[in-house]
Amino acid sequence: MKIMKESREQILRLALHIALGSTIYFLTALLLRTFLFRGLYILFEYFNCVGVGAFNEALLAITLITLGAVYIPSGFCGGLYTGHKVKENLKVILIFPAIVGSVILLIILNVFFGYIITYQSWIEYEVNIPVFMPVLGSMVGTYLGGYTMNWKRLMIERGAKPLELPEEIEETLELTKIRGIGPKRAEKLRAAGVKTIKDLAESSAEKLSVETGIPEKTLTELIKRAKEHLGS
Structure with a gap:
């Protein structure tokens, strides 16, 4: 029962994040579309x-x-949120906010505005935007936003090896x-x-001072800190 409850909670949480990502997408798209078309009309009228x-x-x-000024940026915003909240199965999960957000946007535009270029401006000219256009733009933007928040995961999914530092740099960093x-x-x-913290902890301050030119008192303190670090 406990496992089923946790599984149900995870599904509900995932559905909530997808719904919020979709909402961010279609609200942003609606806002950008309004500004874009109103600006174009003012420009053409001028x-x-x-x-x-x-x-x-x-x-x-x-x-x-x-496509470039509305759908892709809006999808990017929705993808940023979804990618920030969801870390697993991004390839599949990011499809949903893109599609759901596009469907909501298309319904609103079709029912309330009829794809009019500007609301109350070019009523005699309507743009029949293909359904695939907002879906395509939102999917591109959503994946860009989602993997912007999880770019390391994208490298892993593609089979890329993590960046390997040269041994000398790793030792210095340690x-x-x-x-x-x-x-x-x-x-x-x-x-x-002295290449590692362990080497430093086992070293002689007097000998190291001669070889490195570092004051013996300083080395004594560093060796003490190295031992404390290993003991922690």
């Missing part, structure tokens, strides 16, 4: 060429502009975990044969 909307070429250009050892001091210690 240059006295509102009639350009009668030509299919102009409508195609507006549709492509909408020594710098000790307070009082910076990159330069770590390099001096490494040149003297």
